[in-house]
Amino acid sequence: MNPVLVAVLVLGGVGLVCAALLVVASKFMAVPVDERFPKIRECLPGANCGGCGYAGCDGYANALVDGTEEKINKCVAGGAAVVEALAKATGKEAEAIEAKVAYVHCKGDCEATQKKAEYNGTKTCKASKLLFGGEGACTFGCLGYGDCAAICPEHAINVINGVAHVNGARCIACGQCVGVCPQKIISLIPADAAVKVTCSNKDKGPAVMKVCKAGCIGCGLCMRNCPAEAVKVENNLATIDYSKCIGCGKCKEVCPKKCIL
Amino acid sequence: MSDAAKLLLIAFSMIFTENYVLVQFIAICPFLGVSKNFDSCIGMSGAVIFVMTLASAVTWTIYHFLLDPFGLTYLQTIVFILVIAALVQFVEIVLKKYIKPLYKALGIYLPLITTNCAVLAVTILNIDENYNFLESCVDGATAGIGFGLALILFCGVRKALERAKPPKCFEGLPITLVAAALTSMTFMGFAGIADNLFH
Structure with a gap:
């Protein structure tokens, strides 16, 4: 047989077998990609800041696709525009971002x-x-x-x-x-937010006074004067529950150390 | 020399004295590309060991049952490239399906194995050395292990490099190449050990 023909046949045969193997493999072991994923991922800004609580935009998009995440207003970086785009992509109603x-x-x-x-x-x-x-x-x-x-x-x-x-x-x-x-x-x-606590010291009053002039001494005046029960003093430190706060500013007025602003 | 001793000799020389990366300077591209991160080092080494062993077995079979009988040994390079490329594609599909985390860790480096000269080198050297089937497989696997050893060792060196402050003109790849040269020199210490150990 013509040596050139043999070479061509052998090389072509090897190529054909390899190709067939790959075709079969890609057919039987294909990983289905959810078609919603690229659509949703496109809406997100891609800054991978993690503000939504997921590891990057891919993580949030994945969670939206497989249904573990329901809310579409988690992307704080993207703002209202992203929420609107997500609403279109997922068919959910747009909600305002807090x-x-x-x-x-x-x-x-x-x-x-x-x-x-x-x-x-x-x-x-x-x-x-x-x-x-x-x-x-x-x-x-x-x-x-x-x-x-x-x-x-x-x-x-x-x-x-x-x-x-x-x-x-x-x-x-x-x-x-x-x-x-x-x-x-x-x-x-x-x-x-109308008011903010400007201290994180959890020590008792006298100890705080010794180390800082601007520290919360945990006197509890703010808690007693709050009409909405939004301020709490725990571990000698005032904290504000913003879901209850009505923004009246009473706590700010009564604080003796001016550590509620 | 007994068979077992010959296999041991192959393994020892492939990992230490004839280390592909640090002694023969083959596969420098993935060596520099992947060694930044320990996890991808492990992934890449695993993939290379797997592909090299498989490629050694497949190419030995093809050479001795297809190319040699037809007198087509001059086609070995192109046929081996073809087979290895297909093999890597196959490995990629399998990884994507069954070992997703490894697939993610390897990312763009998996297709790099396709053109990894170490894989081609190991298969051609197997033929040149007249190894039998078992010896070829051991040669492939241990060459991969040697590659992995070099990669992991150099990953440690690069971790130290990150903390060092080289002169401005040496920053980045230049100082990495200097470090690679020094690491490679340490492997000269193994030279001669293999022969004296097994003869």
Whole structure:
């Protein structure tokens, strides 16, 4: 037989067998992709900020597709436009997003509180906390090295005078700062909140007075004066339940330490 | 030399003295590409070991029962490339179906094995060395293990590199290549061990 013909036949045969194998494999082992997924994923902004509580936009889209997530208003970064697009894609009714912003519950700046030691280590909150809970006299307050500012995708956080401040206008409420803060003093509150607690110290009154001029002493005046029972003092610290708060501002007026703003 | 001793010699030289990545400088692309992250190192090594063993077995069979009888041994390179490419595609389909996390971890690197020269090298060297079927399979598997060893070792080196502050002009790939060269030099220490150990 012609050697060229043999070569062509053998090579072609091997190719044909391989092709057949792949065709069969892709037919029998195909992974069905839910056609709703790309549609829903397209609506999301793709910033993968995690504000919805899922690992990135893919995670949220997946949860919407397989029905583990019902709400389509979880994407805080995308705003009303995304909710509308999702409503179209999923056939659900558009709901308003509750606008939120991150808030740092601490007003212990350089004037209000002092340092108990000089810290010279790695300049991150996480590292400085490892050493006796940070260099500040108050072990609950803002450490001021700006781990939150570093992780913020919108550059909405600035450390001013030793305390982190969130610029509400830029904040997209993704919640990354909430997770990264080693002191756990950042939380997401309604953007239109009338009152905020500006302290996170859970020590008793006298101990707080010693370390910070702006600290909550847990006197309970706010709790007693709140007409809606929205303010609670637990562990010597006032907290506000925003689902009950009517925004009257009574707590703000009566607070002797001005730590409700 | 007994059969078992010969298999041991093959295994030892493939993992240490003749390590594909660090001694023979084959498969540098995935070596630099995947070694950033320990998890993908493990995934890539697993895939390479699997593909190399399978490719060794399949290509040995094809060479000795198809190419050799028809006198077509000059076609070995192109036939092997074809078979390996199909094989990797097949592995990809299987992984996608049954081992989803591994598929996700490998991502774009799985198709890279298609053009991974180490896989082609191992199959051609099997033929050149006149290995029998079992020896070919052991050669393929241990070459993959050697690749994995190099990858995991270098992953550790790169973790240390991340903390180091090289001069600006060395940042990124240049310092990685310097580190790779130093890692490769450490494997020169194994040279000669295999022969003296088994002869």
